[in-house]
Amino acid sequence: MITYDQLFIGGEWTEPSGPDLLDLVSPHDRSLLGRAAQALPADVDRAVAAARAAFDEGTWPRTPPADRIAVLRRLNTLREERADDVAAIISAENGSALWFTRAGQAGLTRQADAYLKAAGEFGWEETLAPSDPGAPFRSVVRREAIGVVAAIIPWNSPFSAALAKLIPALLAGNTVVLKVSPENSLSMNLLAGLLAETGLPRGVVSVLPADRETSEHLVKHPDVDKVAFTGSTRAGRRIASLAGEQLKRVSLELGGKSAAVILPDADLGAAIQGLKFGSLLNNGEACIAQTRILAPRSRYDEVVAGLKEMVESLQVGDPADEKTFIGPMVRPDQQQRVRDYISLGVExxxxxxxxxxQVPAGLEPGNYVTPTLFADVSNTMRIAQEEIFGPVLVVIAYDDEDDAVRIANESEYGLSGGVWSADEDHALAVARRLRTGTVTINGAPIGFDGPFGGFKASGVGREYGAVGLTQYIEYQTVTV
Known part of the structure; x- marks a missing residue:
């Protein structure tokens, strides 16, 4: 059993303001995994004060970009050295299958490398020639840090969400208070330990497991200059409202209800195998999961039959078992939420x-859900419009290509999506018509050099690569 009885505030392990430790239990069998201190508003105040002082008076914002890059590269190396430990602890905490958490380690490296590459090529300061060659002045454009960043992340993919914000924020010279979900207290304290080894100056980073009330205290804190949030659309609206009152900078990566458009000429075997990963990754607890499957009427029965065979083939069970594809939901309330949506679909x-x-036989002690497939679904049904966040797929029939695009776009969300076709150019033409931030064709992985984020209620702003880096800078123009 792991115990963290201190909080990582300003780069140092310190006593929490409250004496109680939270019990972290396994979503697989309810056994005790560990205990960890949880931050209270007083701890947030200490973390923000440390970050404020480090930004206003410390060296980090004034450290040359090349030196900041070196520190973040070291963080990536340290994380790679502990990749097996990271994968195992996330599986234990979240119930994420080990195949997913292990595969995610390579993704974390690509994510970091894209940020580091962008920072190395970034024009941190450049001189612009005047549009009138005879003008007696020039403009110097500077890109500098915003200030104190409150980064707030969800439980479903903690390392990915944390590093997607920490790395660009720190590369730009900001200081960061990272608020993490209580469920991830063990893995995120492991991350805090890695941060302590990087050589970051005192005060630059804090990592605080905390509940929603403490999170709101952080968002409203007057010394926070920017809020970067990943989570539900409902929570994102609340954060945007609070940040707007103080004109804080804000970026939001929110929910999704993404559609996979199977065109009539698609290789169904490849599409269904690809959707196994694109729709059911991380037990379906993924904002990018393509859980609305749009199938042409001419091949509808064939698609449903293929998906049925795939879903029934998935091994459900202990996430530490290398043969498991679907593990338990993170908490009992999340398990019940998904089961309620399944009952709603029938209704x-x-x-x-x-x-x-029903809970899978033999797995009753854990937070398990039976992987579920619905057919004959109308896009107006709640199971087609609302984010379920579990292993539940719906198949919707379309008449022609225009109908498929219409159905795909008839959603409040616009985060991800996919197109399957034997003709890549045709698939690209369809992808261009989808109102969503990311589209994969024939199961291609999401790249980290391009921007990631959503249209509509799926968010504000972008992450990854050079565009993601710009979310953490202010522009200053000096005319000489």
Whole structure:
């Protein structure tokens, strides 16, 4: 059992303001994994004060970009050296299958490398020639840090979400208070330990496990200059409202209900195998999961039959078992939420092809859900419009390509999506018509050099690469 009885505030392990430790239990069998201190508003105040002092008076914002890059490269190296430990602890905390958490380690390296490359090529200061060659002045454009960043992340993919914000914020010279979910207290304290080894100056980073009330205290703190949030659309709206009152900078990576458009000429075997990963990754607890499957009427029964076979083939069980594809939901309330949506789908008149609201036999002690497939779904049904965040897929029929695009776009969300076709150029043409921030064609992985984020209620701003780096800078123009 792991115990963290201190909080990582300003780069140092310190006593928390409250004496109580939170019990962290396994979503697989409810066994005790560890205990960890949780931050209270007083701890947030200490962390923000340390970050404020480090930004206003410390060396980090004034450290040359090349030196900041070297520190963040070291963080990436330290994380790679502990990759197996990171994967194992996230699986234990979240119930994420080990295949997913292990595969995610390579993704974390690519994510970091893209940020580091962008920072190395970034024009931190450049002189612009006047549009009138005879003008007796020039403009110097400077890109500098915003200040104190409050980075708030969800539980479902903690390392990815944390580093997507920490790395660009620190590369730009900001100081950061990272607020993490209580469920991830063990893995995020492991991250704090890695940060302590990087050589970051005192005060630059804090890592605080905390509840929603403490998170709101952080968002409203007058010494926070920017809020970077990943989580639900509902919470994002609340954060945007609070940040707007103080005109804080804000970026939001929110929910999704992404559509996978299977065109009539698609290789169905490849599409269904690809959707196994694109739709059911991380137990379906993923904002980018393509859980609305749009199938042409001419091949609808074939698509449903193929998906049924795939879903029923998935091994559900202990996330530490290398053969497991679907593990438990993170908490009992999340398990119940997904089961309630399955019951709702039946009530709405969708055809339950496989699965159901029952808990898989033999797995009753854990937070398990039976992987479920619905057919004959209307896009107006709640199971087609609302983010379920579990292993539940719906198949929607379309008449022609225009109908498929219409259905895909008839959603409040616009985070991700996919197109499957034997003709890549045609698939690209369809992708251009989808109102969503990221589209994958024939199961291609999401790249980290390009921007990631959502249209509509899926967010504000972008992450990854050079565009993600710009979310953490202010522009200053000096005319000489």
């Amino acid at each position: 709405e008149g969708a055809r339950l092809v496989t699965g159901g609201a």
